[in-house]
Amino acid sequence: MKYGFIIPRGDVDTIVAMAIEAEEAGWDGIFYWDGIYIESIGGMYDPWVVLAAMALRTQHVRIGAVLTPPSRRRPWKLARETVTVDHLSHGRLVLPVGLGALEDGGFSKVGEVTDRKVRAQLLDESLEILTGLWSGQPFSYRGRHYHVDEMTFLPPPVQKPRIPIWVVGAWPRTKSMQRVLRYDGLLPTKINPDGSGGEVTPDDIRAMKAYIAEHRTQTTPFDIVWEGETPGDDYNEARDIIKPYVDAGITWWMESRWSVEDIDVVRTRIRQGPPRIN
Structure with a gap:
């Protein structure tokens, strides 16, 4: 079992400081998220810049953004961003992907595709292009939505056979x-x-x-990832929350505090460490 923490908010210096504290507290992964505009949340930062900073200030933890919707990103640009962070972190990046949450104004307010079927098609094509470019071999692609003339995309990621995609x-x-x-x-x-x-x-x-x-x-290797909340000061309660999911087969527990506005509460939970169960 691995244990990660999703940082929901904070100024950029605090986010990076929390990543360092999470590594020191024994978490196996520290994650940010990929958002453009959600009015109820307010300030947010570009995940790839944040992850680059995390990569340079940590040594061992996995890092990633939960989650990236490739339909609103150019796959070749995402390939370059992911390879860069994978090199900065010496092979610690994970790429969680999905269709994305439409309440993010980064879809409807800027004219991005919102149709579920089309976003799924864009996701599939994006992942095919990503893995092809990551190969470091000559690659071309012809899909319904994207065309890539032959190129050899260098350098490839540090991780082999590829950066893990969740x-x-x-x-x-x-x-x-x-x-x-x-x-x-x-x-x-x-x-x-x-x-x-x-x-x-x-x-x-x-x-x-x-x-x-x-x-x-x-x-x-294949991971099954589940997120939720556990108390940092009650081992028995934390065990009771997590154990049914561990028994079902998850390999990562992701501690999340999406609704908590007080960053000190989030920081305290990070410092209490992961809810490891026997």
Whole structure:
């Protein structure tokens, strides 16, 4: 089991300081997020600049942004950003991806695609281009939305065979889960029969893990990532929150405090360390 912390807000100096404190407190990963404009949150920063700063000020923790919606980014630019941060961190970057949250004005307020089907197509093509460019070999691409004339993209990432990609999987949607199979990790969500979002239970995660074990042909490592909140001062309560998900098969617990506005509360939880269970 690995334990990560998602930093939800703060000025940029404090964010980097919290990343350092998280490493010192024993967290295995420290993550920011990828947003453009959410009125209720206010200030936010570019994730790739923040991650570059984190990379230079930490030594061992995994870093990433939870999560990047490639449909509103140029995949070749994202390839350059990810390779740069992977080199700055000496191979510690993770790339969590999904369709993105439409409440972010970085979609509707600036004319980005909001149609779910088209965003899914853009996600698939973006990931194919990313992995092709990361190979360091001559690569070209012809898709419905993107065209890439042959180029050899250098340098390749530090990590081999690639920077790990964690993908949102909407259970039990077949197309969504098939996308997950091609990459390196699952960020579980659930879609009800009426199309609404559902609550993911440990039984759902267990079913997703079984599906992946049955259908994934790659033999490279694979992570199942779940996020939530635990108290830093009550081991038994933290264990009771996490253990059902650990038993179901998660490999990463991501501590998150999205609704907390007081950054001192977030910082205190970071310093209390991860909720490791036996």
